[in-house]
Amino acid sequence: MSAQFPLHPHIMLLSNLTQFNLMLYLTGFPGLETVEHWIFIFFFLMYLMAISGNCSILIIIKTNPRLHTPMYYLLSFLAFTDLGLSVSTLPTTMGLFWFKSHGIYFGACQIQMFCIHSFSFMESSVLLVMSFDRFVAICYPLRYSVIITGQRVIRASLLVILRGPIATVPIVFLLKTFPYCGSRVLSHSFCLHQEVIHLACTDTTFNNLYGLILVMFTVVLDLVLIALSYGVILHTVARLASKEERLRAFQTCTSHLCAVLVFFVPMVGLSLIHRFGKHTPLAVHLFMANVYLFVPPMLNPIIYSIKTKEIRHAINKFLGLRKANAES
Numbered sequence: 094m095s096a097q098f099p100l101h102p103h104i105m106l107l108s109n110l111t112q113f114n115l116m117l118y119l120t121g122f123p124g125l126e127t128v129e130h131w132i133f134i135f136f137f138l139m140y141l142m143a144i145s146g147n148c149s150i151l152i153i154i155k156t157n158p159r160l161h162t163p164m165y166y167l168l169s170f171l172a173f174t175d176l177g178l179s180v181s182t183l184p185t186t187m188g189l190f191w192f193k194s195h196g197i198y199f200g201a202c203q204i205q206m207f208c209i210h211s212f213s214f215m216e217s218s219v220l221l222v223m224s225f226d227r228f229v230a231i232c233y234p235l236r237y238s239v240i241i242t243g244q245r246v247i248r249a250s251l252l253v254i255l256r257g258p259i260a261t262v263p264i265v266f267l268l269k270t271f272p273y274c275g276s277r278v279l280s281h282s283f284c285l286h287q288e289v290i291h292l293a294c295t296d297t298t299f300n301n302l303y304g305l306i307l308v309m310f311t312v313v314l315d316l317v318l319i320a321l322s323y324g325v326i327l328h329t330v331a332r333l334a335s336k337e338e339r340l341r342a343f344q345t346c347t348s349h350l351c352a353v354l355v356f357f358v359p360m361v362g363l364s365l366i367h368r369f370g371k372h373t374p375l376a377v378h379l380f381m382a383n384v385y386l387f388v389p390p391m392l393n394p395i396i397y398s399i400k401t402k403e404i405r406h407a408i409n410k411f412l413g414l415r416k417a418n419a420e421s
Contacts, residue, residue: 114199115273115277116196116197116198117197117277117292118195118276118277119185119283120189120280129190133187133191137187143387146390146394146395146398149394151173153407154169159403163226163243166243166246166247168404170250171216171393174215174216175216178209178390179387179390185197199268203269205283205284206284209283209284209285210257211258211261213360214256214311215254217257217316217357217360218311219254220319221253222250223349224323224349227346227349232329267299268293271293272294273292287304316361351396351400352396355392355393359389
């Protein structure tokens with residue numbers, strides 16, 4: 094429960110009348126203002142890698158008929174959510190480090206946090222569906238083409254993907270009804286619900302409980318189901334006759350397993366810090382938040398390009414065509 098702060102009646106009235114135009118202030122890395130231009134270059138390169146990498150994955154899958162299969166439909170969903178997550182933080186992060194623009198209207202902050210949390214929940218859902226795909230491929234290989242079809246994958250993906258944005262609407266919308274006081278300074282270059290809620294000078298128990306339940310029934314539930322899927326997969330792989338068969342079967346999961354670790358480890362770490370690490374140094378909060386939002390969209394295209402033979406072949410073919418056209 095948030096602490097209660099006495100407010101003058103006129104301030105309360107003004108806050109309620111102008112809530113949507115309330116100005117919040119973003120921060121970068123306190124104490125590193127003199128090297129913010131280098132930080133901008135670092136973030137710019139990360140954005141460039143994430144956006145170009147995920148766009149390349151989408152284009153390769155779209156233009157290569159051989160990749161129009163359930164597994165690659167799921168990979169395209171993952172690339173789309175990574176792209177959305179990168180674009181969600183791009184305006185404020187680049188504006189802060191390049192144009193020194195610290196202010197953000199509360200309405201814009203709401204839109205940004207809705208996009209960030211929605212795409213995060215969407216990515217968790219996509220990784221869950223991908224784990225089911227790997228589970229069927231390894232545990233029921235002869236029935237894979239019957240159970241996993243393109244239409245079923247698309248319908249299932251859309252169903253689980255939409256649960257995040259729909260469930261996020263109430264918790265973000267309710268922020269508009271709270272009065273805000275104090276410095277109204279956020280400690281990141283983007284808006285997160287768990288940080289904005291601490292600026293409210295009223296009882297926020299409902300939002301806190303709703304947020305906890307939402308995380309439990311999306312991210313935590315997804316993680317548990319993914320872990321169960323891999324438990325069954327490992328049991329099935331261990332029963333294969335030869336070492337070569339076991340290695341070949343498990344290699345089909347390595348890309349997805351890497352994507353799961355890259356996404357869930359920073360997300361769980363950030364959630365634990367926000368919930369229980371009130372006395373944790375600010376640098377740890379900043380580091381975990383930036384890793385959670387920037388690293389998965391940047392690394393996932395690299396992981397799948399290296400580990401997936403079909404994607405690697407398509408990239409080499411594309412680069413070969415460009416080289417041939419340049420020479421001609």
